[in-house]
Amino acid sequence: MSNKNITILDIAKSVGVSKTTISRYLNGKYEYMSADTRERIKKVIEVTGFQPNKIAQSLKSQKSMLIGFVIADIESPFSSAAIKSVGNAMLGTDYNLIIANSDNSFEREQEYIQSLLGQQVDGLIVNTVKMNNPALISLANNGLPIVLLDRFVNDYKFDISYFENDRSVTAAMNHLEEMGYSHIALCTQPHEEISPRNFRREIFLKRLKKNRVENPERFVFVEEDEELTINNIKRLMDLSNKEGKPPAIICTNSVTLLRTVKAARTLGLRMPDDIGICGFDEWGWASELGLAGMIDVGLTTLTPSMQELGKHTAELLLRRIKRPEASKKEIAVPAQLVVRNSTRLKKENT
Amino acid sequence: MSNKNITILDIAKSVGVSKTTISRYLNGKYEYMSADTRERIKKVIEVTGFQPNKIAQSLKSQKSMLIGFVIADIESPFSSAAIKSVGNAMLGTDYNLIIANSDNSFEREQEYIQSLLGQQVDGLIVNTVKMNNPALISLANNGLPIVLLDRFVNDYKFDISYFENDRSVTAAMNHLEEMGYSHIALCTQPHEEISPRNFRREIFLKRLKKNRVENPERFVFVEEDEELTINNIKRLMDLSNKEGKPPAIICTNSVTLLRTVKAARTLGLRMPDDIGICGFDEWGWASELGLAGMIDVGLTTLTPSMQELGKHTAELLLRRIKRPEASKKEIAVPAQLVVRNSTRLKKENT
DNA sequence: GTGAAAGCGCTAACAG
């Protein structure tokens, strides 16, 4: 905080005018002063390198120009890409981002939001941990600009930008069935309170039911660690061995995707013939570099544009801040199915 | 900023005491009030959900509890991992991070720092774009707590946490020579103003000179895009074809590493026999998941602990804030050479 | 054109 402690008053004295005039200068109200004083003020400010104290400005103006960004798991590539893209989208504006990592804890999410409110943020971007989130609803009702990131909250319409789930999962299912894989499993993380995971799971189950797969719940793998992944893959292999056709797995995010590929490798299974693996990939920069194409034989992915997600999120929030009464908007960002070798089952295997 | 606008005064009235008492309560000075009033204050605060206005607190206390974090390129995996790890290290503290992305522009770096100073940040973490940075030096001289992240600044001793370069590059060189690769090249990005790139380049050149390689500068590839990478690899292949032994490349960060692998694939070159590729890998999250092991045949990497880097950075800054006069510290975080298939040249090729 | 003064929400002497 050691901003040389030079204040508006110092400048005023130095120029030989009052605080008021300096303040006016800072706020571009040049019509209230002579060209001469304006010029002199400019000089002094340049020489001294004076920076107006935003804290004091905020106290008066009731605007902090700060946006709170609460992310569920800063360790995941989704989050990195989200920070990057929202950050980029905020660039032209005067807003700064404060990042908080709730680390998948609802309690921490609550705490951070409280702390950010204390910080007087002008708005909040929340990648929430919980679908059931009355606290968030009440904040929104109190007029705090809030935009959700990818995850919905029950019983209230927020501004939100999210990845389109329905067509994405369906596209992957279509592709895998066409290639001739036998059983198809969905590999996800605990989902009770996370909306996209729920959506994806439901779409998947609906499809299996349509296909008259009995007891479809068997094919939803909820995994928290590698050991579980390995066991699930083993089970799946056993099932499909009886069919004479290999199985496939759809992973609902990049973390599970990598974990699944790693587990398959550990088990000595080769893609695409022993097993087909594909999944959502939100690794931002690395998507553009073609990471998925370089992993193992090349991974088939559902690749959404993180840049777009971030851009929409930022825009929604700025719009909400500017027009608190505007109607809520939900923006779906599509994910593109990029077919690579990991699911290109050779026809003779079918 | 719509914090329901409830202030310390509202609480005071509601409890029937003065602002002072509320303030004391907020600051834990319970010895200044009766157990009874304390209890009543607690009740009212809970009921109202009152949050003290940090802006006002900051104005008084001259502490914003905000740390500015200026990153050179938020798109790179290094940055994501750095944000994550510094963020984690700040968790227990009351400080919040404001992230600014200078996007490799020195001008933007300057602007952001000014803006953050205006924001009255209590300290700065800078992953600077320029070794030659008098502005940063003058800020430090003015008593602003500053910690550098990985990149040094000339002519001034800052607190800094950085990746150890000397032993890392040397270890990679030793390994590649042992495996029997002919020419070894270093693949880097423009480095004039970036200290680690300079260091790594110098260490590399010194080694080549020691090996009596003529005109060693030929083997430093400074690349900005994929096309250049492809051309450089072609040149290198031509050179080593004459030797009857394949060449190898050391990449100085994960971006160049991925680009190089991709280019080699494009050229139809297989690792490790046609070409050996290895490099620094700072992709944090993915390191733990073993990404490098999954790319192509598995990449040999120099893997530093991002967690450690972030932890040290945060600690250095907090220490500097607490003890402005403490002597400066430079902390080197070692990178571990992890040998994988991409450089395991089969002996018969030698 | 310019300035005096009040006040944003909070803290910290100083008095009782």
Place this chain on the structure above:
DNA sequence: CTGTTAGCGCTTTCAC
């Protein structure tokens, strides 16, 4: 134990 008061650095009426 509790309250009065004077600011923190800035913006904004209202007067001149």
